[in-house]
Amino acid sequence: MVKSSQEWVSAAVDGEVDAQTLTQLASDVDSHQEWQRYHMIGDTMRGELPAAIDLDITASIAAAIELEPTIMAPKNSPAIEVQGVESKTPKTSNVVSLFKQFGQYAIAASVALVAIVGVQSYDQSQDVESPLPVFNTRPLVGTMSPVSLQTGPVTNQQGYTNEQVLEQRKRINAYIQDHMLQQRLNPGVQVEQANQAEINQ
Amino acid sequence: MRLFLLALLIISPFSHSEELSAKDWLVNMSQALSETQFKASVVQIQADHVRPLVFLQGTVDEKRIAYLEYLNGPPKNAVKVNNTVTFLEHDQPPYSVNANLIQGVWPVSLYGDISKLEQGYQFVLGGRSRIAGRAGQLIRFIAKDEYRYDAQIWLDLETYLPLRYDTLNRDKQLLEQTMVIELIEFTDSPSILVEASKHDWPEVIKQADRKDAQDWQFTWLPQGFSMVVSDNHRLIGIHEPVEYIALTDGLANISVYVARAPEAPMPEELVTRNGLSMVVEKVGNAEVVALGKVPSQTLERIARSLALK
Known part of the structure; x- marks a missing residue:
């Protein structure tokens, strides 16, 4: 059998x-x-x-099925409550970081503005009125790191229009570039070579 | 006898260098910079900016040739043949100016008469350290007053060539650093210098629009600063005529401009992270702009002490 x-x-x-x-x-x-x-x-x-x-397998599946409803049903509503309490804090911090980001964009934008103005001024110096051929003075005498504005109205605190700020930056760039260009163009700015007799002493 | 002389030759540089004063070191350096034939690979650091470059100088057929190339970004080179420097840049035709050295690596005054620097700076011998695989001697340029920044330089014990040059602000924070990472001396000029000596470079540009400036003078200047140029030219970019005065104490260069005040107001003071400051003083309907790598208080005082004779 x-x-x-x-x-x-x-x-x-x-x-x-x-x-x-x-x-x-x-x-x-x-x-x-x-x-x-x-x-x-x-x-x-x-x-x-x-x-x-x-x-x-049958036993473990049976155990899982048995466990499932007991876990799901009671835990559902408290979880929502907890979320509701917690969600307040992250939301406020979201707002703060949003403002921070905004500020950063503003700074980045202003830096970009300086860069753009710099480029523009090269272009403009190509016209006939230009006293000299176009000079890109920046690389050889020293790069400009982004201008950090310590004081003064450039930081648009005093309600200048965008155009005014742009004009300002353009002018500042012109001065800085000219300052470097002059050092290149004028042999007088350089200290003359000492005569060898003096050195050999 | 021969051995003795040889021994003397070997010993003498060492025993000699022990006795050198800070100024002797600098004088030897300025001589080395104008006579030695060498190639230096250099990095320049400004705030968060690093620029690698290579610099060569040598003598070809009695001509002093120098070559500078920036290694990153769009090509930018400069070539010096005797007293003409030609700038080769990607975005404009090459042009030449009269100059006895290529700027941009070491401060120009280091090539010249060192004693001129003594008015504004005290030279102090520092310790030794290893830079670019070579032994370097530190010499500090201590500003004699608070109107300028300090600097320090490391010189190669063998060749006296500069290995590293730092500019420090008043709080002893690093503003700029130029550091050699490889230094090679040579006796036969490399082909690039030979080529440069044979090449036809453009004529020196004429600066026809330069007019004489008014009789400007300063009622006050920091010790050691003197007027080196004054003229009337148009500002690059905005084509505005300006009165221009260049001041230098050897290490720091200051430009002073006098122009008609623009409609848009200018910031009174501005500082870049590499130490370049700018100060704007409004005088009636004119503005006096002073800029240079010195503390902004210095610029402010200089701008205020400008006067017509």
Whole structure:
């Protein structure tokens, strides 16, 4: 009997039994383990074995199903409450950082403005009125790091219009460039070479 | 006898350098800068800005040739043949000016008469440290008053060439640094200098629009500063005629401009992170603008002491 039932199970696993035998087998609790084992053997032989073998999947699924509603239902509403309390603080900080960012953009924009004005002034110096060929004096005598404004009205605190600020920057750039250009153009600005006799002393 | 002389030759530079005063070092440096043939790879640091460059100088057929190239960004070179410097930049045709050295690496006054610097700075011998794989001797330029910034220089023990030059503000914070990372002496000029000596460079530009300035004078100037140029020209970019006066104490260059005051008001004071300051003084319907790498208080006082003779 035992032997023959084993054969049944084996045949059922291979799909070689009819529906009637299958229902008979299903009602036979002892054969369930056999069924599982045969499937396992078949999987192993076909090389379809998972990395970790959980022999009792049904049990773990049953446990999971049992746990699920108890976790979900009660925790839902308190979670919302907690979120509601917490969300206030991040929101205020969002506002602050937004302002900060705004300030940074303003600074970045003003720096960009200086750079743009610098470029513009090169272009303009190409017209006929220009006293000299175009000189890009910046690289050889020293680069301009972004102008940091310590005092004075450039920081638009006193309600200057954009145009006025632009005009200001253009003028400042012109002065700075000319200052450097003059050092290049005027041999007089350079200290003359000392005569060798003096050095050799 | 020969051995003895050889020994003497080896020993003498060492024993000699021990006795050198700070000024002797600087005098040797200025001589080395005008006579030595060398190639220096250099980095310049300003605030958060780093620029690598290479500088060569040598003698080809009795001509003093120097070559400067900036290694990052669009190509920018300068070539000096005897007393003509030609600037080669990507965005404009090359042009030449009269000058006996290429600016931009070391302060121009280091090539010249060192004693001129003594009026404004005290030279102090410092310690030794290793820079660019060479032993360097530190010499400080201590400002004699609060009207200018301090500086310090490291000189190569062997060649006396500068290895590093720092400008420091009044709080001893670094404003600018020029540092050699490789220094090579040579006896035969490299091909680039030979080429430069043979090349036809553009004529020196004429600055026809330069007029004489008015008779300006200063009722006060910091010790050591003197007027080197004064003229009337148009500002680059905005083409406005200005009266221009250049002042220098050897290390710091100050430009003073007198122009008609613009409609848009100008900031009274402005400082860039590399130490360049600018001060604007309004006098009636004119403005006096002073700028240079000195504390802004100095500029303010200079701008206020400008007067017509």
